[in-house]
Amino acid sequence: MLARYVEIGLAVREAFRKPELRDAFIGRLKPHRRLIAGCVPAGIQQHGMLPERAPAHGLAEISDADLAQWLVDDGRLIYGEFTQQELDNYFEAIAPWLPLHGHFIDLGSGLGKVVLSAALALPGMRCTGVELLGYRNDMAQVRLAQMLAAGVADDPAAAARVAARVRLLHQDMFATDVSDASMVYIYSTCFAPMMDRLAEKLASELPEGALVTTVTFPMQHPAFELVKQFAPPSVAWTTVFLYRRRSALDAAAPPAASFLYEQDSAAWEYAVRAAFAAYDSSLGT
Ligand SMILES: C[S@@+](CC[C@H](N)C(=O)[O-])C[C@H]1O[C@@H](n2cnc3c(N)ncnc32)[C@H](O)[C@@H]1O
Incomplete structure (x- = not known):
């Protein structure tokens, strides 16, 4: 590609x-x-x-x-990512809805900042990043190794527990099975032409009750209910959405929603x- x-x-x-x-x-x-x-x-x-x-x-x-x-x-x-302060705001803001255990997946995980932050903020969850570009995933692996090395110096057992929960995959998010995810994060600011396709994928794979965060663009699909919309600057510079997968019975065909702006x-x-x-x-x- x-x-x-x-x-x-x-x-x-x-x-x-x-x-x-x-x-x-x-x-x-x-x-x-x-x-x-x-x-x-x-x-x-x-x-x-x-x-x-x-x-x-x-x-x-x-x-x-x-x-x-x-x-x-x-x-x-x-490329783009939230500042550490914005990510801290985010994990604090979604805490009331987050399960204690399960699987957190960042689709388009870039340099790994969200996955590594999730691994620290959500100690009961497995955390996976999925990134298309190999060089970005390699950089994320380096950052993970650095984080773990710092942790080993401090508390080797705790660092080993973090290591066991984190995975950084070099693959296409559309080829990634997300059927066991309890929380999916997508920094979707530059994904406008893919929002409908992403919503379709998540609707067909995610279990009932799974949470999804999109950034800047909403997901307009009947399989998802909006749980909370965080307007800027409450969490970040742009709008952050939190959705929940409804029961499978509600997953009717979505109306085509276009997020594309034609200048x-x-x-x-x-x-x-x-x-x-x-x-x-x-x-x-
Ligand atoms: C805006 S960056 C966000 C990085 C990270 N999620 C964060 O918030 O710090 C989006 C990333 O998605 C990756 N990406 C784009 N299309 C993808 C695909 N089909 N599968 C996996 N990753 C993809 C890009 O290479 C880019 O690194």
Whole structure:
């Protein structure tokens, strides 16, 4: 998946950078602008994850469906996490609803901050992280090892108990079995195009009573009841939702809910042309 992401991304970035390809860039991306978080896809910007090399293909060779999927992937790979204070607020805020035992899963666990914080805050729960990008999961493993090493120096038996409860998996959340989860956490701020698919997956797998947290975007699915909505800044900079899986009988087919915001076409193009100009001036041209 990553190799494909990089190949298409290089073609999109070339069309952004080369003046003679910019009309094509606008023409191809404009119909899909609702999939872009912001105006210019994150991956082709200076802080993006793409390597500095020429593309093997031009944008014209990329199909529309592949381009749309690339924009979804580009959005969902954007990194973000709560501050430690926000996470402390979160675990305190949801404490009244949390079971004492069970399985906490972070879907899209990144560098592991939530999983490691959960392992400390929820001593009765197994805590699992699921991350698509190997390098992020590797970094999470390093952080876990550092946390455990610090714990071993202090209290080896307690550190061993934490180690036995934590797992960091390198895999696609859509291929992950969550049927024994009692709590699922999703930092979904950049997952707008995937919210319906995620809700469907969770509705079909989670046991009755399981809790789900989403961030920024709600889950509009009849299998879930909203338990609590934490408006900013009570817990964090953005809205935090807490849901509970209703009984299986209530899991009727959901109405399609769209969380995608489509920017006005002219406003989007204006912003993209401004980004072209900013890129050129960063090169001194
Ligand atoms: C916004 S970050 C949140 C990281 C972590 N949950 C936290 O709050 O600190 C979202 C993470 O989800 C990962 N991700 C995106 N799509 C995924 C997928 N299909 N399966 C697993 N992880 C995914 C991204 O690579 C990214 O690291």
